[in-house]
Amino acid sequence: MECVTAPDGLRLAYDVTGEGAPLLCLPGLTRNMEDFEPVLDAFATRAQIIRMDFRGRGASDWGDPATYQVPQEAADVLTLLDHLGLQKVTILGTSRGGLVALVLAAMARPRIAGVIFNDIGPEVMPEGLAYIMDYLGRPPKARTLPEAAAAFPRHYAPAFLGVPDATWAAMARRLFTERDGALHNRYDPRLREAVAPAFAPDAVAPDLWPLFDALQGVPLGLIRGAGSNILSAATAAEMRRRRPDMVFAELPDRGHVPFLDEPDAIRVIATVLEQATQ
The missing domain is CATH 3.40.50.1820 (Alpha/Beta hydrolase fold, catalytic domain)
Known part of the structure; x- marks a missing residue:
């Protein structure tokens, strides 16, 4: 990199x-x-x-x-x-x-x-x-990468079906980092304030x-x-x-x-x- x-x-x-x-x-x-x-x-x-x-x-x-x-x-x-x-x-x-x-x-x-x-x-x-x-x-609800991966099949159903466990595990690793006993998003949380105006219900696309x-x-x-x-x-x-x-x-x-x-x-x-x- x-x-x-x-x-x-x-x-x-x-x-x-x-x-x-x-x-x-x-x-x-x-x-x-x-x-x-x-x-x-x-x-x-x-x-x-x-x-x-x-x-x-x-x-x-x-x-x-x-x-x-x-x-x-x-x-x-x-x-x-x-x-x-x-x-x-x-x-x-x-x-x-x-x-x-x-x-x-x-x-x-x-x-x-x-x-x-x-x-x-x-x-x-x-x-x-x-x-x-x-x-x-917002902080991830899961506390570990395996916990996040195990929750994905239920969370993303029915849009995602038949996804191998290894794919969900890779997705968890890409999305989160595990530190100090908790998971953290791999992006600046202030991204929310940057895009919120465009996502507001009354925003004109x-x-x-x-x-x-x-x-x-x-x-x-x-x-x-x-x-x-x-x-x-x-x-x-x-x-x-x-x-x-x-x-x-x-x-x-x-x-x-x-x-x-x-x-x-x-x-x-x-x-x-x-x-x-x-």
Whole structure:
């Protein structure tokens, strides 16, 4: 793991593994680069996999929570790409990471070779936002990693079914750190105050469809968990209507967000990577 320094002085953690076409992996709101370990397993021999932690998450520095915003995170992505000397990348964006990809379509469209959206689109379901605000910034209820992993199957059912115990254990390790007899989130709890105004019931969501349309001509992929509470079937259908060439997979027994170890998810990633390098 290495770090690049943003213009405001925050150190942003990143990792580069493998060789081939660059695949930039951007995690969800409270997630970190370790979410993409299954992508490393599947693609390390056929892509240069770049993973990063957004500011305030994972191994990156915490900063002013006012900067925990999608446009700033998009600017941080460009800082990393400039640091690595990469002019163009395919983006695999999980949830928040996919929103960052949409903003980059407006900020730096020529630097996007392709985009794979992991359970996210231009519209977000309000019930999903309410669910996020129910836990965001609050201490974990479990006290140990095994306790957290054991609670996941019940907590995430019925959206997630048939998940191996090892996958839940890996998820607990990625989400939490065990310290002083308690579990701690691997992100700045002030992330809650940064995003709360946008998640308020009376907040007016920005129209992101023009940003999606700005990706015309760019290879696209969409992975949707069939039980998602963030990406509705209607939004996914509209994305496909606007981009009938978009590679698509809907994963049964998965919600928000798929683990990216599912065969159909790997197929979408592989197909878009191939299209982006033609």
